[in-house]
Amino acid sequence: MSTLSEVAPAPILSIRDLSIELRNGGSKQLATKGVGLDLCQGEVLGLVGESGCGKTLTCKAIMGLLPEGVGRVQTGEILFSGHDLTRANEPTMRTFRGNTLSMIFQNPLNALNPVLTIGEQLSEVLATHTTLKRSEIYQEALHMLRRVGMPDAARRMRAYPHELSGGMRQRVVIAMALLMEPDVILADEPTTALDVTVQAQILKLLKSFQRNHNSAILLVTHDFGVIADMCDRVAVMYAGRIIETGTVEAIFDHPSHPYTAKLLEAMPRGRPVPRGELSVIPGRVPSNPDDLSGCKFAPRCERVQKACHRTEPRLKRVREGSTRIDPHLVSCFIAFEDRDEVTHVIE
């Protein structure tokens, strides 16, 4: 894709130096710090990390849906469609939401209103963002429901969320998010709450959609398997900071940050691991990362050096395998620079 041209296309969604502040009772904390991401048209960017690292919050920040009074954007900007979303007012945001910028939520049961039928909830999106007539809206909604692979779609239009299975509900949620053919889709762990068999179907659905409409997807997940299937590029997040970014090949072939390497190692691959047990990363994500000076991963890192505790590393280019268009960036003082150092984790 972008490796073919010399000039990188301008990103359609650009996050710069985003720091989100969370208020917990009396104390304030930075849930994310200095997060920077670029999402280009037609690409799928994976955002991966353990639970609690700030991935969902970032998505909510983009949508302008941080919990009121609890979370707010402290610094940074989110550029989309000629606006800085962090400073846009509600009416402006509402023109984007569900329209050019949409979000798929993690738990489809909770994301749907229990007292409205599927048809009503689908139609609502169109009623809000278009001026189509009721009969047209119904047809569009039905059409979309079929396209997401819902069996017996016409009957299901009249069903309530609780009458559908988890997989079907998630199809509805996706249908709702895609109805207006958005430019950017934020998919927050869209398959985590589903059975393994259903997961594959849903991901396929998303991928085909994305390809047909050339939309951009920010796919949040903690599962590297999903990343491998779906994504063009990956950003790894830890303790609210982006610690490594690059193309999927680059990250999988030579993960440079010790955390990334460990994550890949820890990924169960469906067959017996040849060398010993599943590796586990000892320790826990720091609860107050700001109180820690230096690299936030240092306490758990095998390769930690004294410098790691002193100052926080910044994102810099990995020496090998990094092109100008798709830079492989890592924030670590002792990143795996040498390819041979890393045990190959993808077969």
Place this chain on the structure above:
Amino acid sequence: MNIPNTTFQDLRTRVTQKFRGSPVAIFSLMVIVVYAIAAVMVMLGLVANDFDARVGEKFMSPNATSWLGTDRLGRDILSRIVYANKIAFIVGLVTATLSVLLGTLLGALSGFFGGWVDAFIVWLYSTVESIPYLLLLIAISYILGAGLSGVYLAFVLTFWVGPCRIIRGEVLKLKEAEFVIAARAMGYGPMRILFRHIVPNTLHLALVNFTLIFVAAIKSEVILSYLGLGVQGEPSWGTMIDQARAELVNGFFWQIGGATVAMFLLVLAFNIATDTLQQALDPRQTR
């Protein structure tokens, strides 16, 4: 925060199950239906439209023509009781409907928007609550003069507080539910979210309040009528009980007995129905 969405359809099934499982509850519903039909029949003029006619001697005991006897003006007591039922039903329905509507509207706005709106509405209902309810009722009725419209206004201005509190509490909870955040993510405006998404999920509570207020209205009407502030010109259970007081001394108890029993059965039926509803809606087993 995730509010398990299965609970809503759960509620519907739980309510039907609970009712089906209790013969007493079913009987209560039947009683209510019977009374309602009677009220409609009166409104259509099919029965009891001779409630003012003199059909016999005064203070007659039950006989072939007057099943419950006659009152001090020789009017048929049973007809008057049946007619009064219509009044009770109308008073109950109008009061409950308006109170729940007003209370739900204010509670929803208050809980959802917060800020000034919330502060004002909370202040408003705290103030109304701190006035003894009877005092408020009587005061308003007195100022508006006797008669039905005064009664309605007095009731609604007093009873809106209950639903308002409850709905406000529920809206505050639901505001954080994931489907609400999802709706916002779709770009829906606040009014649509509040009235099309949140409020419909509170209706089960509004229903309980409806039945409670219905009962409260009927009982309060009795007291207002005793004080001469209630319904005028037409027989209501309250006026009948009031008149009957003097008659009791003479040993004549058919009017008060009849009116009391008629009212008692309806109120009891509603109380049982409300109880069953509340038991079904309350996930805990505290009843």
Place this chain on the structure above:
Amino acid sequence: MIQIILKRILQGVPTVFGVTLITFLLFNVAGGDPVSLYLGKSANPKEIELMKKEYGLDQPLVSQYTDFLEEIVTFDFGKSFRTRDPVADMLIDRIGPSLSLTIPSLILITMIGVGLALISTYYRGRLFDRMLIFTAVTGMSISFLVYIVVGQYFLAFEFGLFEIYGYRDSDESRWSYLALPILIMTTVGVGYDSRYYRAVMLEERQAAYILTAHAKGLSDHRIMLRHILSNALIPIISRVMISVPFLVTGSLLLESFFGIPGTGSLLLESLMSGDLPVIKAFTVLVSILFVLSNIITDLLYIWADPRVRMQ
């Protein structure tokens, strides 16, 4: 702690203020001027003017309201329209009989209500419990008026068990006049309250710590009394506290029916005749008491919950 008290008092001020506003709007504004309301349609316009002057009701509305506020702060509520007596005196005179009616009733209702609730919780689901619920629901479905009328007719008149009517202020004979009203009030109150207390206790029963208590091998009695009751005390006390301000208004109906010269019958007479000064005094006093009792209840909660206290 003092901070919290002050804060609560400050929060209560708008409520009291709201009550004065509503009272003012209701009586001085909504019905026209209070004097006309009081004197009725057939009154002589000159009489109206005179009386208005006497009570300062010919002033512009705003100054009427400020006068009202002043009265509240100084506790001088002026004179009754009807009797021309100072309202404050009237209240003091009549509060005795009312309290003699309401306080014993409240005590009995609480004691009996809590007792019945305890037994009911202990025998949950069994005959006693079901009978209690049945009786309570049935009792709730009968109009208060009927209790009074029937009680007065049968128990007092027919069977001569109680005095029918009237009141005498001496210490011994007052109780013979108050007995039946207290009985009626208690009966009706127990019906409502026992169900509420029962619900509260059942909820406590579900709590995890009860399971722990059982597991520790404690007897049921001990669990009931020590654990459930003590935790239920807070809601019980707050319910009692809520009732306190309304003790002062006595019972409008009971006092009228039984001829007891208390604040309740005074209030009723004043309401029915439009005696504004008395009504104003009542509503303001009750709302102040209401706000105070809410504050005390809040403080009780804070004091009783060790988690909050230890902050």
